[in-house]
Amino acid sequence: MAGLEHILREHAFFAACPEDQIALVAGCARNHRFDPGQYLFREGDPANEFFLIRHGKVALEIAAPAQSPIVISTLGEGEIVGASWLLPPYRWTSDARAVELVRAVGIDAACLRGKCEADHHLGYEMMKRFAPILVKRLNATRLQILNVYGKR
Amino acid sequence: MPLLTAAAQIDPFVPQLYKVAHVRRELSDVVTLEIKPSQGSRPSYAPGQFNMLYAFGIGEIAISISGDGTDSTGFVHTVRDVGAVSRAIAALDIGATLGVRGPFGTEWPVTAAEGSDILIIAGGLGLAPLRPAITHVLANRARYGRVAILFGCRHPEDILFHDQLAAWRGRLDIAVEVTVDHADSNWHGHVGVVPALIPRVSFSPHDTVALVCGPEIMMRFTANALRDAGVASNQIYLSMERNMKCAIGLCGHCQFGPTFVCKDGPVMRFDRIERLLTLREI
Numbered sequence: 001m002a003g004l005e006h007i008l009r010e011h012a013f014f015a016a017c018p019e020d021q022i023a024l025v026a027g028c029a030r031n032h033r034f035d036p037g038q039y040l041f042r043e044g045d046p047a048n049e050f051f052l053i054r055h056g057k058v059a060l061e062i063a064a065p066a067q068s069p070i071v072i073s074t075l076g077e078g079e080i081v082g083a084s085w086l087l088p089p090y091r092w093t094s095d096a097r098a099v100e101l102v103r104a105v106g107i108d109a110a111c112l113r114g115k116c117e118a119d120h121h122l123g124y125e126m127m128k129r130f131a132p133i134l135v136k137r138l139n140a141t142r143l144q145i146l147n148v149y150g151k152r
Numbered sequence: 153m154p155l156l157t158a159a160a161q162i163d164p165f166v167p168q169l170y171k172v173a174h175v176r177r178e179l180s181d182v183v184t185l186e187i188k189p190s191q192g193s194r195p196s197y198a199p200g201q202f203n204m205l206y207a208f209g210i211g212e213i214a215i216s217i218s219g220d221g222t223d224s225t226g227f228v229h230t231v232r233d234v235g236a237v238s239r240a241i242a243a244l245d246i247g248a249t250l251g252v253r254g255p256f257g258t259e260w261p262v263t264a265a266e267g268s269d270i271l272i273i274a275g276g277l278g279l280a281p282l283r284p285a286i287t288h289v290l291a292n293r294a295r296y297g298r299v300a301i302l303f304g305c306r307h308p309e310d311i312l313f314h315d316q317l318a319a320w321r322g323r324l325d326i327a328v329e330v331t332v333d334h335a336d337s338n339w340h341g342h343v344g345v346v347p348a349l350i351p352r353v354s355f356s357p358h359d360t361v362a363l364v365c366g367p368e369i370m371m372r373f374t375a376n377a378l379r380d381a382g383v384a385s386n387q388i389y390l391s392m393e394r395n396m397k398c399a400i401g402l403c404g405h406c407q408f409g410p411t412f413v414c415k416d417g418p419v420m421r422f423d424r425i426e427r428l429l430t431l432r433e434i
Contacts (some may be wrong), residue, residue, distance in 0.1 A: 148276075
């Protein structure tokens with residue numbers, strides 16, 4: 001557990017997070033390794049766990065019939081994969097595939113949601129950390145769909 | 153002809169005659185032309201400046217100089233076939249003649265940035281006006297701190313100067329990151345917008361100069377992301393684009409608030425134009 005606490009403390013997502021809250025989150029954490037091509041999760045599956053990438057690159061994809069999956073974005077070291085665990089119905093809305101060898105820490109969603117319900121300070125802290133990421137990704141998506149490099 | 157040349161030296165409205173010496177197709181709709189003066193030598197230029205290229209009988213457009221500095225006898229321009237004039241210029245063959253006025257405009261602050269970290273951020277064809285700056289920085293690498301080149305485009309097949317990006321990436325003394333907006337799973341690089349690359353490279357925000365070129369919306373998002381990362385607005389430079397005609401600040405076609413992009417730009421400091429970038433009336 002001490003090892004996981006150390007890993008969480010070093011991860012960008014938990015920068016300057018209070019120690020007692022890191023300890024609470026670490027209680028829901030476990031290490032993962034994903035080989036290239038392996039899926040962290042699939043669209044429609046229960047969002048039971050989200051991931052903090054330590055090394056490697058993950059592609060968020062939407063599967064399309066009769067063509068290669070469409071990559072929405074790639075995420076790398078220091079970033080978070082998965083937000084669907086936060087809100088009902090707790091199901092993934094895309095696939096997440098390891099593009100290269102990925103080492104990550106997985107956080108058990110039900111475990112963390114339970115701790116957030118029991119300790120609203122922890123819940124608020126998690127929301128404060130997730131909300132800017134979600135807003136940043138929303139803004140990036142807006143820029144992405146503008147097709148700014150197209151001919152005018 | 154000597155009379156024309158002499159007149160042109162004192163009259164910025166008179167184009168000089170240049171011939172196309174080499175054509176390289178970069179993308180399906182983008183070519184790079186090497187042009188050389190029909191007489192005499194070409195004027196010197198600074199990274200970031202542009203020329204007015206004249207397709208006889210069709211019109212004139214402003215195109216940034218995109219040379220990598222290896223040829224001192226001519227200019228290099230990378231042109232996207234997007235309108236009548238650019239289509240005519242992009243279609244020129246070796247030996248064809250065109251008119252050139254310039255160079256005009258402000259330059260990337262590559263000398264003032266010595267001693268600092270440099271972030272060079274390009275979107276799409278915006279890599280072309282930055283190539284002279286990149287070449288300068290790499291040729292004088294020891295004068296700079298950390299150097300990173302971040303490039304974004306629409307699809308993997310739209311990557312401009314692909315071979316050169318690969319060569320830059322092969323150097324051990326700079327960071328090069330490429331991202332695309334859209335890709336399928338055969339692409340193993342980054343997918344996402346170019347501002348998202350900023351946190352992925354190392355630099356000292358308080359001692360960094362950022363040079364940004366691309367579509368205006370991309371530059372706005374990028375400048376905001378740079379500021380979020382701690383880079384001061386007066387250390388961020390954008391290359392602006394407007395409809396230029398005279399290129400010397402007389403006609404007003406490229407007026408941008410109180411400035412003229414041809415004369416006060418194209419390279420402009422973000423803190424001086426930030427307010428203008430969000431004004432709908434401009």
